[in-house]
Amino acid sequence: YRHSTGMAFGSQTSSLLLDKQDGTKRFSLLLLEPGEIYFEDFSVIFYPSGLSETAAFKRKQRGRLKLCSKSVLFDPENVSQPILKFSFRDVKSLGQWTGALLSKLDTKGSVLSIRTNQVTEMKEGNMISPYKFQKMHRECLFSLTYVGLDDVLARMQQLYKASTLGFVDQRAMITSIVRARQAMVSFNAGWLESLYEKIVVEATGDRVTPLVQNPGRIVLTNAFLYFQPFNKEPEVVLKVKLSSMEQIVKRRYLLRQVGIEIFYGESSNLLLVLATTLERDHLYDELVSQPEARLQDTGQEHMTLKWQNGVISNYDYLMYLNSMADRSFNDLTQYPVFPWTVCDFESRELGDDSVLVHVGCVCYVRCFSPDLQDPRTFRDLTKPIGALNLERLERLKTRYSEMPEPKFLYGSHYSTPGYVLFYLVRVVPEYLLCLHNGRFDHPDRMFNSVADTWENCLTGAADVKELIPEFYQPPGDFLLNKLNLSLGMKQDRSKVHHVALPPWAKGPEDMTRKLREALEGPYVSQNLHHWIDLIFGYKQRGPAAIKALNVFYHLTYEGSVDLDSIRDPNERASLEDQILEFGQTPRQLFTQPHPQRKTVSTSGATTTGLSLTSDLSVESVEMQGLSPDPPSTNEAVAAVAEASEGLSSWRQLANLKMSCNQRAHKESVTTVAFSHDNQTVFSVAQDTTLKMFSVNGLQQLRSVSFSSLALSSCAVMPDSRTLVLGSWDNNIYVYSVEFGHVLESVLAHDDAVSSVHWQNDLLLTSSWDTCVKVWRYRPESSGKKGPSPLFLAELEHETEVNCVNIDASSKYAVSGTVDGSLIIWNLEDQTMLSQHSVHSDVVKAVCFSPDGQRVLSAGADQYLKVLDVNTGTEIYSKSAGEGLRCAAWNGDIVLVGGDSGNLHVWDLVEVKPMATLRRHKGAITCLAVSPNGKHVVTGGEDKTVVLWSVT
Numbered sequence: 001y002r003h004s005t006g007m008a009f010g011s012q013t014s015s016l017l018l019d020k021q022d023g024t025k026r027f028s029l030l031l032l033e034p035g036e037i038y039f040e041d042f043s044v045i046f047y048p049s050g051l052s053e054t055a056a057f058k059r060k061q062r063g064r065l066k067l068c069s070k071s072v073l074f075d076p077e078n079v080s081q082p083i084l085k086f087s088f089r090d091v092k093s094l095g096q097w098t099g100a101l102l103s104k105l106d107t108k109g110s111v112l113s114i115r116t117n118q119v120t121e122m123k124e125g126n127m128i129s130p131y132k133f134q135k136m137h138r139e140c141l142f143s144l145t146y147v148g149l150d151d152v153l154a155r156m157q158q159l160y161k162a163s164t165l166g167f168v169d170q171r172a173m174i175t176s177i178v179r180a181r182q183a184m185v186s187f188n189a190g191w192l193e194s195l196y197e198k199i200v201v202e203a204t205g206d207r208v209t210p211l212v213q214n215p216g217r218i219v220l221t222n223a224f225l226y227f228q229p230f231n232k233e234p235e236v237v238l239k240v241k242l243s244s245m246e247q248i249v250k251r252r253y254l255l256r257q258v259g260i261e262i263f264y265g266e267s268s269n270l271l272l273v274l275a276t277t278l279e280r281d282h283l284y285d286e287l288v289s290q291p292e293a294r295l296q297d298t299g300q301e302h303m304t305l306k307w308q309n310g311v312i313s314n315y316d317y318l319m320y321l322n323s324m325a326d327r328s329f330n331d332l333t334q335y336p337v338f339p340w341t342v343c344d345f346e347s348r349e350l351g352d353d354s355v356l357v358h359v360g361c362v363c364y365v366r367c368f369s370p371d372l373q374d375p376r377t378f379r380d381l382t383k384p385i386g387a388l389n390l391e392r393l394e395r396l397k398t399r400y401s402e403m404p405e406p407k408f409l410y411g412s413h414y415s416t417p418g419y420v421l422f423y424l425v426r427v428v429p430e431y432l433l434c435l436h437n438g439r440f441d442h443p444d445r446m447f448n449s450v451a452d453t454w455e456n457c458l459t460g461a462a463d464v465k466e467l468i469p470e471f472y473q474p475p476g477d478f479l480l481n482k483l484n485l486s487l488g489m490k491q492d493r494s495k496v497h498h499v500a501l502p503p504w505a506k507g508p509e510d511m512t513r514k515l516r517e518a519l520e521g522p523y524v525s526q527n528l529h530h531w532i533d534l535i536f537g538y539k540q541r542g543p544a545a546i547k548a549l550n551v552f553y554h555l556t557y558e559g560s561v562d563l564d565s566i567r568d569p570n571e572r573a574s575l576e577d578q579i580l581e582f583g584q585t586p587r588q589l590f591t592q593p594h595p596q597r598k599t600v601s602t603s604g605a606t607t608t609g610l611s612l613t614s615d616l617s618v619e620s621v622e623m624q625g626l627s628p629d630p631p632s633t634n635e636a637v638a639a640v641a642e643a644s645e646g647l648s649s650w651r652q653l654a655n656l657k658m659s660c661n662q663r664a665h666k667e668s669v670t671t672v673a674f675s676h677d678n679q680t681v682f683s684v685a686q687d688t689t690l691k692m693f694s695v696n697g698l699q700q701l702r703s704v705s706f707s708s709l710a711l712s713s714c715a716v717m718p719d720s721r722t723l724v725l726g727s728w729d730n731n732i733y734v735y736s737v738e739f740g741h742v743l744e745s746v747l748a749h750d751d752a753v754s755s756v757h758w759q760n761d762l763l764l765t766s767s768w769d770t771c772v773k774v775w776r777y778r779p780e781s782s783g784k785k786g787p788s789p790l791f792l793a794e795l796e797h798e799t800e801v802n803c804v805n806i807d808a809s810s811k812y813a814v815s816g817t818v819d820g821s822l823i824i825w826n827l828e829d830q831t832m833l834s835q836h837s838v839h840s841d842v843v844k845a846v847c848f849s850p851d852g853q854r855v856l857s858a859g860a861d862q863y864l865k866v867l868d869v870n871t872g873t874e875i876y877s878k879s880a881g882e883g884l885r886c887a888a889w890n891g892d893i894v895l896v897g898g899d900s901g902n903l904h905v906w907d908l909v910e911v912k913p914m915a916t917l918r919r920h921k922g923a924i925t926c927l928a929v930s931p932n933g934k935h936v937v938t939g940g941e942d943k944t945v946v947l948w949s950v951t
Contacts, residue, residue: 026083026123027066027075029212029233030434034580037069037178037215038231042152043145044112046074046084049138056141065112065142067152069159069174072114074142082124082132086140088163090118094156096149097141110149112142112156120438128429129486131438168569178215185230187217191237197221201286205274207238208253210332211417211434218272220283223292225262227272240264242292250284252326252587254333254579255558260284261328266826266833271330276564307597314519314528314597315472321536325586332417332431333584338467339531342518343379345451350377350504350514372521382530385457386410386464387549397549406554413556414466414535416583422447423468426499427478429485443488449500450479450511466535472516476508529594537590556585649933650893652950653905654914656936659949660698661919664691669939671713674930675720681937683945684725686710690735691945695935698947706733706742715758722779724763724789726753732765736784743785748773751800759806762827763789764813766801772815774827793830797823803845807852812869814855816843822857824869838865844884849891858884858896866908880904886926888936895936897924903938903948919946 029038041064047056063076074084097113119140121132144152162173187202201220206213207227216229225245227238244264251259253273258280261271274280287293307317322336329335344350350372380388386409387393396409413419421432425440425447432440440446447453456463470478479499481487487496505511518524533539539548541557554560555578566572667686674681680701681693688711692702709728716723722743723735732753734744749767757764763775772795780786795815803816806827813825820839825832839859847856855867860883866876883899893914896904901920906913920940927938936948 026079026126027064027073028430029214030430031073031083031085031122032068032434033070033437034211034434035213036071037174038233039067039069039155039181040231041066041075042147044074044142045145046076047141047143049140065144067156067159069178070163072156074140079126080124082121084140085120085122085131086114086116087118087120088160091116091160091163092137094153094160096153110144110147112144112149112153114140114142116140122438128433128483130433130440133438167573171569171573182215182230185217187219187226187228188237191226191228191239192221193224193239197223200290201283203274203279203283205272205279208259208271208273208330210330210428211431213273218274218283220286220290222290225270225287227270238270240268240270242287242290243294245287245293245295247295248284248287248293249323250280251328251331252334252558253331254563254576255555255561255584256563259326259331260287261330262287266831269328269330271328304595310597314524315469315516318528319469321532321589322586325536325589327586332420333580334586335415335417335420336469337415337535337586338469338472338519339381339528339535340379340385340454340457340467341381341524342377342515343454344377344504345454345502348503350502350518372518373523375523378518378523378527381524381527384410384464384534384548384550385414385466389458392459392461393549400551407551408553409549409551410462410464411553412462412464413552413583413585414464416465417580419465419583420468422465423470424478425487426481426483426485429483440485440487443490443496446487446496447499448490448496450502451500471512472519474509474512474516476512479508479511525597529596532594533590536586536588537594538588538592540585540588552585553582555579556582558585558587650890650929651907651914652933653893653895653929653936655951656903656905656915656917656948657951658917658919659935659947661944661946662693662698662700663943664693664700664945665689665943667710667943668941669925669943669945670711671926672928672937672939672945673714673716674928674935674937675716676718676931677720678930678932678935680720681945681947682714682716682723683937683939684711684714685939685943687943688727690714690723690725692737693945693947695930695947698945702740704735704740706735707731709752712752712754713756715756715763717758717779719779719781721781724756724758724777726756726765728752730767730769732756732763732789734779734785734789738782739784744788746789754801755803757804757806759808760810762806762810764804764806766804766815768800770797770800771795772797772801772804772813772825774813774830795823795825795830795832802842805846805848805855807848808850809852812848812852814846814848816846816857818842820859820861822846822855822867824855836867838867839863841883845887847887847889847894849889851891854891856887856889856894858887860884864894864896864906876908878906883923885923888927888929890929895927895929897927897938897940899923901940901942903927903936917948920944 032038044063044065046061046063048059051059061076061078061081063074066073066075071085071087091114093115095113097111117135117137119134119138121134158177162170165173182204199219199221203218204215205218206215207229214229214233216227219226223242225240225242240262245262247263249261250257251261251271253259257277259271259273260280260283261269263269274283288295303320318338319336327334327336386396400407400409417435421435425432457465479501481497489495501511505514534548534550538544539550545551555575561575563572563575566575664683665685665687669683669685672681672683679695681695683691688705688707688709690704690706690711691700693700706725707727707729711725711727713726714723721736721738723737725733725735727733730747730749730751730753731745732748733742736743748765749769751767751769753765753767755766761776761778763777764772766772773791774793774795775789776792777789778786797815797817800818801815802818804813806813811827813827815823820837820841820843822836822838822843823832824834838857839861841860843857843859845858853869855869857865862879862881862883864878864880864884880896880898882902884896885899886897888895892908894906894908898904901918901922901924903917903924904913905915920938920942922941924938924940927936929936934950938946
């Protein structure tokens with residue numbers, strides 16, 4: 001589990017299911033049968049069959065011949081031609097082709113002949129579609145380009161011979177061939193990063209991705225973990241730096257404790273499966289003991305308490321439980337499972353937007369519309385899906401009573417590979433084609449409608465499936481046929497295309513957002529622990545499961561069978577197939593009833609409800625993803641303490657009165673700021689001037705003109721002796737307050753500088769040239785000229801950037817653009833973490849909360865919004881009724897200036913207005929709060945600067 005994991009694919013993308021394929025590379029291990037092994041490939045020329053020699057020579061195709069354990073594939077260079085698959089079971093003969101003496105096809109005697117009764121055509125025109133099975137006797141010829149035929153033919157004939165044997169002998173022979181070939185491949189020490197790396201563990205294992213097991217060498221050193229696939233697919237070697245690892249989790253695979261999953265980087269993960277539990281545990285122990293591997297601590301008791309007290313969301317807690325129970329996005333038999341929550345898919349309205357109220361310093365509680373508080377809107381979380389329909393349940397109970405041991409109520413499971421891909425076929429069609437032998441499901445049985453799927457789960461004789469995380473994670477692209485797949489035609493002659501949504505959903509994003517709100521709402525928060533008891537807890541097994549009508553087929557439970565003890569290959573293979581088909585029940589996490597969620601209402605009474613906080617998670621998750629990691633415990637405590645102190649002083653801002661005002665400039669004021677001793681006000685304007693005033697009476701102390709174009713922004717250095725100013729002339733100016741002159745000017749951008757922000761020696765400048773630049777700048781404490789700003793990086797955008805901000809730790813930045821987007825950046829490696837289209841017009845201001853976990857934005861579209869950094873969830877949205885120009889925020893209290901000249905003071909703790917003040921004749925374009933929280937200064941289009949003070 002990783003906080004805020006980008007967790008499910010479909011929105012932020014972290015799952016391997018959504019990894020985009022290289023457009024020039026069509027071959028994938030998904031084109032093979034489940035469990036089939038790809039060995040190697042050869043450069044060949046293919047001569048089409050059924051033609052004269054001259055015609056075949058003219059229509060020859062260059063490509064690669066892929067040798068696999070059960071088939072041979074030809075992957076042509078010309079992507080308009082299909083990939084051809086020759087299954088050994090359909091092949092009648094393999095051998096060297098002997099043509100005419102002067103044949104154009106055979107100049108070296110290296111032509112391979114494959115006689116077959118069927119050829120499977122795949123990905124013709126590089127389009128994803130059902131495979132074409134061409135059943136006809138044909139001879140296909142392949143001329144090997146660089147290698148002789150003898151060695152290739154010998155290897156191929158071994159595998160072909162294995163295909164003619166019975167199942168047990170075939171499997172034994174293939175296993176023997178695989179082991180012999182793998183024994184010849186050693187780890188290439190040339191991959192080691194340095195001469196000082198020491199190999200700690202070397203083993204053979206499989207890298208597991210959905211529907212694929214790829215064998216290779218696993219090598220652990222004191223600095224890296226390497227996986228070198230034997231077939232060099234999809235890469236020659238995968239390197240994971242130990243210092244980038246965030247979490248290492250033991251996993252089960254096919255009900256055996258032989259897996260290990262590593263989460264590393266921003267959103268990457270790696271699932272490895274070893275031969276035995278002993279080998280897995282040895283690798284795990286060595287990994288976690290390496291000094292370079294600095295891992296996060298996530299204890300179950302700690303996370304459960306955080307959820308119970310309302311510190312993390314229901315969504316994130318479910319992701320955590322899934323991870324603890326061995327559910328992984330890499331394993332479709334153990335994909336994360338989520339509950340159906342809403343049962344109303346017919347109403348036109350499900351509920352209006354929610355609002356936020358505050359409790360303490362960290363817990364935010366949502367108040368939902370009446371529809372989302374009505375229990376009739378929700379599924380009964382105390383019962384499994386199969387028990388929701390009483391009529392069906394009675395039939396199942398009758399069958400159960402007549403059944404010999406081991407008994408089960410439900411012959412199907414709530415989570416299987418087929419169910420996962422049933423939901424996701426529109427975004428990962430190749431996985432379903434792999435699972436269903438190159439075919440999509442019957443059109444009428446596909447995921448065509450959310451309402452119909454729910455209805456079938458209630459009434460279907462064997463349909464008891466739950467949901468997957470994607471249903472609760474916008475934008476819900478899995479509901480759209482964006483790939484324009486040909487999914488067939490239903491009996492009513494309508495084509496299968498997008499999923500039909502409930503009437504209350506305006507679109508996929510709206511539906512997933514509303515489902516997410518329902519998941520986090522009061523009813524689900526009060527009852528989610530019952531569902532946890534069924535899926536992860538004490539009602540999963542034993543007498544409690546029987547009493548709760550929650551009994552599934554015995555092979556789905558961990559410990560029901562010991563595969564290692566089964567010597568009969570047929571029996572073992574049959575059991576493995578059943579496990580793959582029926583799915584797996586999560587590992588049981590709780591043997592006692594799970595605690596109910598607790599939150600605190602605004603009155604102080606303990607109650608239930610949603611809390612979305614700074615500690616939201618994926619995937620995280622992550623699986624997740626895309627999102628920055630949460631702060632350490634010390635950082636979080638410090639942030640909360642700082643927020644509490646700021647709250648006590650900023651609450652006084654409800655009592656602001658105008659102290660004095662000055663018509664200070666000849667054009668619109670663009671930025672105002674306070675000195676750090678609260679004694680001086682700085683202002684810059686479009687009239688190109690910087691002005692300084694004393695807080696006492698706004699007496700003008702200085703007026704300085706810099707350039708022929710407007711000044712846009714001003715950042716005050718910690719000692720207040722130096723200012724950094726941005727200008728529409730593309731420059732930034734370093735100005736000494738102490739000595740009264742410009743110390744330096746730097747040509748920073750190719751267009752106007754729109755904003756500057758400084759924090760902990762990092763200077764960020766944004767511009768209309770569509771980029772943000774990162775500089776290292778440490779001013780001299782004396783006010784004299786110091787080192788010039790040092791350019792570090794450029795953060796590129798797709799459109800003009802209007803504002804920028806840095807969080808308190810200086811690890812992350814947020815930028816706001818003219819098209820209404822917020823983009824969150826990791827400043828340590830200058831990478832984009834996430835992008836969010838939250839406004840329909842220009843973003844005028846962005847602010848981080850003190851803990852860096854939330855971002856506030858004010859837009860020209862009249863909206864003030866708060867975004868959770870970790871999840872990308874919009875946790876607050878408020879229309880001010882006027883375009884917004886500027887904002888200041890301490891995490892709890894926000895001040896906003898609008899087009900009409902109003903200064904709004906809002907409490908985002910209890911979600912209510914505190915004050916609305918008016919003095920400017922026109923828009924308030926900028927504002928600032930003094931460090932001591934006792935003064936506010938505003939600048940406007942009316943060219944005036946107004947000082948407000950707490951009375």
